[in-house]
Amino acid sequence: MSTSLRNNSAVALAAAAFVLLLAGLTLAFYWVPNAPVEGFRQRIFYIHVPVALTSYACFGWAAWKALRLLWTRERRYDLESYTAVHMGVIFGILTLVTGSIWARTSWGVWWSWGERQLVLFLVLFLFYSAYFMLRYSVEPGPRRERMSAVYALFGVVLIPVSFMAIRLAEGLIHPVVFDRDPSDNLAASQLTTFVVCFAATLALAASLYVNELTGKRVDERLRELREALT
Amino acid sequence: MIRARGLGRSFGTKRVLRDLDLDVGERDLLVVTGPNGSGKSTLLALCAGLLAPTAGELEVGVDRGRVGYLAHEPLVYRELTALENLELYGCLYRVPERRERIGMLLERFALWEARHERVSAFSRGMQQRLALCRTLLHDPDLLLLDEPYAGLDEAGAALLDAELGALAGERTLVVSTHEPERVAALATSRLALG
Amino acid sequence: MNYLSDVGALARKDLRLELRSRDTFLSMVLFVVATLVVFSFSLPAGTAEEASYGLLWVALLFTAILGLTRAFAAEREQRLLDGLILAPCDRSAIWLGKAIAVLAFLALAEVVALPAFALFFEPVTWEVVAAVVLANLGLAAVGTLLAAMAAASRARELLLPLLLLPLAIPIVVGGVGASISDDPGRFLGFLGLYDLIFAILSWASFEYVVTE
Numbered sequence: 001m002s003t004s005l006r007n008n009s010a011v012a013l014a015a016a017a018f019v020l021l022l023a024g025l026t027l028a029f030y031w032v033p034n035a036p037v038e039g040f041r042q043r044i045f046y047i048h049v050p051v052a053l054t055s056y057a058c059f060g061w062a063a064w065k066a067l068r069l070l071w072t073r074e075r076r077y078d079l080e081s082y083t084a085v086h087m088g089v090i091f092g093i094l095t096l097v098t099g100s101i102w103a104r105t106s107w108g109v110w111w112s113w114g115e116r117q118l119v120l121f122l123v124l125f126l127f128y129s130a131y132f133m134l135r136y137s138v139e140p141g142p143r144r145e146r147m148s149a150v151y152a153l154f155g156v157v158l159i160p161v162s163f164m165a166i167r168l169a170e171g172l173i174h175p176v177v178f179d180r181d182p183s184d185n186l187a188a189s190q191l192t193t194f195v196v197c198f199a200a201t202l203a204l205a206a207s208l209y210v211n212e213l214t215g216k217r218v219d220e221r222l223r224e225l226r227e228a229l230t
Numbered sequence: 231m232i233r234a235r236g237l238g239r240s241f242g243t244k245r246v247l248r249d250l251d252l253d254v255g256e257r258d259l260l261v262v263t264g265p266n267g268s269g270k271s272t273l274l275a276l277c278a279g280l281l282a283p284t285a286g287e288l289e290v291g292v293d294r295g296r297v298g299y300l301a302h303e304p305l306v307y308r309e310l311t312a313l314e315n316l317e318l319y320g321c322l323y324r325v326p327e328r329r330e331r332i333g334m335l336l337e338r339f340a341l342w343e344a345r346h347e348r349v350s351a352f353s354r355g356m357q358q359r360l361a362l363c364r365t366l367l368h369d370p371d372l373l374l375l376d377e378p379y380a381g382l383d384e385a386g387a388a389l390l391d392a393e394l395g396a397l398a399g400e401r402t403l404v405v406s407t408h409e410p411e412r413v414a415a416l417a418t419s420r421l422a423l424g
Numbered sequence: 425m426n427y428l429s430d431v432g433a434l435a436r437k438d439l440r441l442e443l444r445s446r447d448t449f450l451s452m453v454l455f456v457v458a459t460l461v462v463f464s465f466s467l468p469a470g471t472a473e474e475a476s477y478g479l480l481w482v483a484l485l486f487t488a489i490l491g492l493t494r495a496f497a498a499e500r501e502q503r504l505l506d507g508l509i510l511a512p513c514d515r516s517a518i519w520l521g522k523a524i525a526v527l528a529f530l531a532l533a534e535v536v537a538l539p540a541f542a543l544f545f546e547p548v549t550w551e552v553v554a555a556v557v558l559a560n561l562g563l564a565a566v567g568t569l570l571a572a573m574a575a576a577s578r579a580r581e582l583l584l585p586l587l588l589l590p591l592a593i594p595i596v597v598g599g600v601g602a603s604i605s606d607d608p609g610r611f612l613g614f615l616g617l618y619d620l621i622f623a624i625l626s627w628a629s630f631e632y633v634v635t636e
Contacts (some may be wrong), residue, residue, distance in 0.1 A: 070632050127590035134587065137579035139242050142282040142636040147573050150629045151587075154566075157625060158591060161618060165594035168614055172605050173597065229243055280506050282636035295512030305507035307437070307498065309444045314437075321433040322511035324426065348444075364507070 010210045017207040020200035024050075027193040035190075041105040048098040050198040051091050052117055054205045056159065058088030059124070063156035066149035078145040079220070081152055082135070083213045087205050089128050095121045113174035116166050123162045127155055231256050231275055231291045231372060231402045238285030239272050246272045249286070252421070259398050261417040262406040269326055269423025270406035271302060274374045277334050277404060290372070295323060298370030300378055304361035308350040315349065316367060323368035335363040339389055354381040362390065373403045379412060387412075430513040434521025439528060448494040452533040456487040457508050457540050464544050476545035477552070477603040484537065484556065485563075489585050491529050492567040495522060496575035505575070509634055519630035522567040530560045551612070552582060555602035558615035559595045565623040566591050572633050594618050 028046035035042035062084035071079035099118045100110050113119060131151055138144040170176055231280055236251035238245065247269040253384045254260050262270050275281045278299040289298070306315040312331065320328040339359040347355060358381040365373065377395075379387055391412065397403060398416040405413055410420070442448055463479040499505040508518050534556055542548045567588055574584040595618060601611035 001566065015522055056365060056526065070629075123590055123593055130583075130586040130590060133579070133583060134577065137577040137583055139578075141284065143576060146632045146636070150632050151573070152570075153629065154591065154622075154625065157621060158594075161594050161621065163615075164614060165597040169597045170613060172601055223243070227240075227243075280509065280636070293512065294510060298508065299510055301503070301506060303503045303506075305502070306502055307441065307504060308502065309441050309498075310437070314440070318433055318437055319507070319511070322430055322508070322513045326514065362493060 008219065009212060010207070013203065013210055014207045017200065018046065019204035020196065020203050024193070024197035024200035027196055032189050032193040036157070036217070038106065041102070042104045044098055046193055046197045047201075048095065048102055050194070050201040051098060052095040052121065053198060055088050055091035055095055055121070055124075057202065058084050058091060058209075059152075059156055059159065060086060062152045066152040069145060069149045074212070075145060076140070078148065079216050080213060083150060083209055083216065085128055085152060085155075087129055087209050089125065089132075090096055090208070091205060092121050092125050092128070096125065108219055114176045116163070116170070119166050119174070120159070123166075124155070124159065127158060130164070166197040231258070232404070233289040233291075234286065236286030237273075237283055237288050239269070239276060239277070239281060240284045247276075247423075254402060254404060256402055257399055258418045259403045259405065259416050260286055260415070260419050260421060260424060261270055261410050261413055262404065262421045263408070263410050264406075264423035270423055271376050273423070274299070274376045274404060274406055275301070276346050277372075278374050292346075294373040296370065298365040298368065298373045300361055300365040300373075300375040302376055302380075304349075304357045304364070306349050306360055306364060308359070311346050311348055312336065312352075312363075313345040315360065316363060319364050319367055325368050329369065331369075332363075335366060335404070338393070340385070341407070355383050355386045356384055359386055362393070366393070371401055373397065373401055373405075375405045376405065377407055378405065379407060379409060427514055427517055430517040431520045431524070434508075434587075435524040437542065438522060438525035442525065442529065448491055449484060449529050449532055451490045452487050452529060453536045456483055456492050456533055456537040459483040459486060460537070460540055465573070473546050474604045476541075478600050480537075480541050480545070480552075480603070481559075482613070483541075484534065484559070484599075485592055485596060487537070488530055488560075488563045488567060489524060489531055489588060491533070492563075492571045493574075493581045493584050495526055495568060495571040500575040500580075502550045505572075505634060515631040515634055516627050518634070519568055519572075519627060523564045523573075523626075526564040526568055527560055527575055530564065534560070549603075551608040552603045554612055555599045555608070555615060558612060558619055559599045561619040562595050562615065562622055563588075563592065567625045569626040569630055569633060572630065576634075 024046070028043050032043070036038055065077045065081035065084060068074070069081060096118065099115065099121070103112050103115060104110050112117070117130045131148065134151060135148055136143060138147060145178075148216070231252040232252060234250055237247060237250040237252065239247040243370070246267075250273070262273060264270050272281065274281060276288055278297055279290065279294050279297075307318075310318070313336075316332045316336070317328065320332055325331055333342070336345050339362060341356060341359055341363065344352065344356065349360065352360065358378075362378065378390060382390060392417060394403070394405075394413060407413065410417075460479070460483055463476070463483065465481070467475060496505065499508070509515060538548050538553070538556070570587040570591070571584055574580060574587065577583050595615065598611045598615035598618065602608040604616070605611060
């Protein structure tokens with residue numbers, strides 16, 4: 001795999017991400033009109049939701065790579081799955097942060113158990129943090145790869161199951177303190193902005209993913225070469 | 231029966247086996263020697279299917295139900311009796327006429343009297359003999375023995391000598407040992423690691 | 425029916441081992457009662473009765489973790505899992521046999537815990553019992569798989585709670601919901617769904633966790 005700058009499609013991806021991000025943020029903060037009820041604060045929605053969806057996409061991608069690993073036993077999928085989980089966690093943290101900011105600006109609290117997305121991401125954050133603990137405490141090798149893959153699959157199944165649980169818990173266990181205004185259908189301008197922002201976060205995630213994966217593969221190759229020499 | 235090309239196995243950053251080529255034919259007896267840490271146990275574990283290679287390829291021409299593996303650990307439950315342990319393995323390995331076979335092996339390795347005792351009460355030599363019973367229980371086609379003489383006293387070693395003498399030429403064996411002289415007469419090939 | 429006889433032999437092995445040493449089961453029973461007593465000191469007077477159901481579920485969850493930590497202890501210490509994996513039987517039979525044994529320990533611990541809870545706190549209704557039964561299935565299924573993962577790691581006992589707790593959150597929701605809600609059927613149904621999904625997933629993926 002080439003890492004020379006000239007041939008690198010990763011650079012094109014990074015450039016695309018940069019452009020999309022710039023476009024998205026501009027649209028979100030300057031172009032799209034204020035939301036009717038919430039006003040200016042609502043704009044964080046254009047960051048928060050795309051980031052959340054991208055996080056799901058990363059975890060889904062990780063699960064897909066995990067499945068491929070178990071299926072074909074090809075070891076390269078392990079790094080791909082691991083990197084995808086890493087991206088998912090990064091975007092998950094971003095989701096929690098932006099969600100918390102949104103809660104603060106909307107209702108004056110930094111956290112609300114009634115916010116389903118927020119609670120779900122907290123659970124997922126715990127789950128995937130344990131993924132890293134698992135990886136750190138098992139020696140590298142085929143065993144660790146398979147265990148990580150199985151765990152990543154469990155994660156992706158946990159997403160809908162947790163969501164159901166959180167919905168069930170609403171009202172009975174967690175108090176529903178604040179109600180978000182049921183969104184009316186997004187106006188065309190809002191939809192456009194959202195789509196651009198979503199594309200931007202996906203591109204950003206993809207770019208970071210490719211970047212990190214390349215770095216890890218280079219590390220691996222270096223290690224192999226070093227061993228071959230000794 | 232066993233074919234390895236460029237076989238390698240690392241544990242983390244530690245490379246234990248490197249670029250190993252191996253051919254073991256049916257009814258061969260391969261003796262593997264080498265200092266501690268040279269990868270003898272690793273090689274046997276790879277052949278048994280407990281470990282996967284991290285480099286190269288390895289082909290073992292028998293199903294895992296036809297492989298008998300004697301490890302460093304006796305792989306018997308300490309709080310079960312000898313009989314209960316062999317019953318369990320006999321069931322899992324689908325050994326036909328289990329009771330008879332178990333009885334025969336226990337007698338052959340002088341464990342019949344102790345069959346109702348828990349393994350935790352066994353001496354090291356008795357545990358090793360029980361482990362040998364476990365390994366031979368299902369009459370495997372391929373035997374992988376990791377230092378089978380470890381822990382055996384003279385009497386036990388003599389029993390093992392007899393057993394190996396009977397098996398050599400009938401079954402395929404790979405034996406790792408620190409005392410290659412004991413099996414020298416039976417060996418068809420040798421491998422020195424490390 | 426080889427598969428079932430394998431499962432039977434393995435489950436019997438675990439139950440027999442536990443009968444001989446009795447340490448896991450006894451510690452689970454003592455632990456759950458001790459936890460309930462500690463909880464009785466932790467709730468201020470005037471707390472809603474329903475809060476104590478929450479504590480019951482926490483106590484059960486942690487007792488399960490205690491039992492599961494020991495689930496593969498013997499196999500881990502003596503590398504016995506290798507012996508089981510070498511056998512031609514389906515590896516998922518190992519999971520099923522072990523899960524059945526775990527279920528038995530959980531049930532026995534709860535036979536003591538639930539009456540203790542009824543004595544110290546609130547009455548135990550049939551919904552609670554149903555929820556406990558369903559939760560046991562889910563915990564045994566997922567817990568056995570995760571215990572096998574933890575047994576292969578350096579961190580051992582420390583790792584299992586980390587792996588299990590996020591996956592146990594839906595179980596706690598289902599259990600507490602069934603205990604206090606006016607519509608326990610919804611929560612019991614959810615627990616059943618959880619059990620089905622994760623039992624199938626654990627059963628299918630156990631092979632990949634214990635082999636290379």
